[in-house]
Amino acid sequence: MDDCPPPAETARTPVNQHSLINLLPYQKAAVESNARFTWNCWSRQTGKSFTFSLRRILRGLVRRRNQIILSAGERQSREVMAKVRMHLQAMQICASSVGLNLFDTAAGRSLEVRLPGNVRIIALPANPMTARGYTGDVFLDEFAMHRDDEAIWSALFPTLLRGDGELDIASTPRGKRNLFYRLRHHPRFASTTLTLQQAVDAGLAANAADVRESIGDEFAWRQEFCCEFLDEASAFLPLELIQACVDPEASVEPAHFTRDDQIYIGIDIGRLRDLTAIWIWRVREEIFETAGVITLAQTAFDEQERIIGELLQHAAVRRACIDAGGMGLHLSERLLNRFGETQVEPVVLTAAVKEELATQLRLKAECEQLRIPDDRSVIEDWQSITRLISPAGVTRYVAERTGNGHGDRFWAAALGLRAASRGRVSHDIDFITARPLRFGGQGIW
Secondary structure, three states: OOOOOOOHHHHHOHHHHHHHOOOOHHHHHHHHOOOOEEEEEEOOOOOHHHHHHHHHHHHHHHHOOOEEEEEOOHHHHHHHHHHHHHHHHHOOOOOEEEOOOOOOHHHOOOEEEEEHHHEEEEEEEOOOOOOOOOOOEEEEEOHHHOOOHHHHHHHHHHHHOOOOOOEEEEEOOOOOOOHHHHOOOOOOOEEEEEOHHHHHHOOOOOOHHHHHHHHOOHHHHHHHHOOOOOOOOOEOOOHHHHHHHEOOOOOOOOOOOOOOOOEEEEEEOOOOOOOEEEEEEEEEOOEEEEEEEEEEOOOOHHHHHHHHHHHHOOOOEEEEEEEOOOOHHHHHHHHHHHHOOOOEEEEOOOHHHHHHHHHHHHHHHHOOOEEEOOOHHHHHHHHOOEEEEOOOOOEEEEOOOEOOEOOHHHHHHHHHHHHHHOOOOOOOOOOOOOOOOOOOOOOOO
C-alpha cells in the first residue's frame, strides 16, 4: 500500500465496501452496528480482530475520524495491522503505511496507515504511556489480556471525549480479575457473546467437537471457546458447589460393605508433613457416595500398608488408585505386588494427571453425582485447591499446607474416581493367595 491517490468512487462510498468481503452473519451485524460503545465476548478463532478492524476502517472513513487500536503487545499489533492492510486491498482503498519498520514504543512510534480524507489507523501495544495523546475512536483488541488494564483505561478514555468518540472492546475471557469482566454488564455498552458452537452454527468453518476433544482441557475449552469467565486464581471448587455435594447421611467413618457393593478407593500418600488420605467411594447407579474417609497422620509405612491391605482384601473393593510419586512409590509397589494390577493402579501425579483428576472430580460435582460428608475438614480441604496458569500456559494445582492437610482428601477422592472410571473387577472368588499357585503334574494339562 504505497502512496497513491484514492479512487474517487472509493472515497464517495466507503460504507458499502465491506460487501466485497465475505462476512458471516454475526460479523456483518458487528460491522454495521451503530452503537457508540460495544462490549464483545467472542470465542477464540471466530474472527474478532478481523471483524472489528474492518468496522473501525469503515467507521473511520464515514466519520472522518482517526482510529486507535490497542493490542496486548507488539506482535498482536502487527497482526491487527496486517488485517487492516488486507481489508484495504480487498476494498481497493489506497492508503500509505507509516512506521512498519520502526516499532519502538520507548520512542513513541507506532504502526500507522493513512486513509483517504486524512484518516489515520494507528496500532499501539497495550501500554498506559503509549495510549495517551491521541484523539479518535478506539478498538481494544483482546482487552482481557492487557497488562495494566485499569491504567490503560484511565489513560485512553479521554481520547473518546471529543467528537462523540466510539469504543469497541473485544476479547476472549481470562478469568474474573480484570476490567473486561467487570464491564460485561455496563449499561452504556451494547454487548454480544459468541461461543465457538454459535459461530459454527452461523457458518464458521470449524468442528467444535474436534476442538473440544483435541484441547484435552475442559476448563480451557469452557473459557476459550464457550466464553465462560472462570477465575483461575480462586478456589478451584467454589464453596457453593462443594456444599451442593454434601449429603447428611454420608460420613467419614468407614461404612459396612457387602460383597455386592461396588467400592472404589483413592489413596494419597503422606508421612511426616502431609496426611495419608484414603477416600472410599460406593457407586450406585452413577452416583458416587462417600463410604468413608480415613486419614493417617505421621503413620509408619508398615502400618499404612496393613490398613490399606485390609481394605483391599474386602470382596466389595473393585479397584484402588494410589499415589505412586515420591514417598508413595515403595508402598504402591508393595501393594501392586500383593493384589495385582487389576485391583491396584499406581498413579504418578504429574501436572497432566492432576489436570485430568481435578477436572473429572469437578465435572462430576457439577453433574450432581457426588455425595460427600458434612465434615469441616473435608470441605476446607476441597476448597483449598487453587488452579493456577503460568505465563507459559502451564497449569498447576496448589493448596496451602495447614494443620488440616494439604489438599490430601481432595486428591484421594479424585484418585478414587479414577479407579471407578478404569473398569470393574469380578469378585467371584472369596479368597486370596499368599503365594503363587502350584499345580500337580497329573491330569489333562
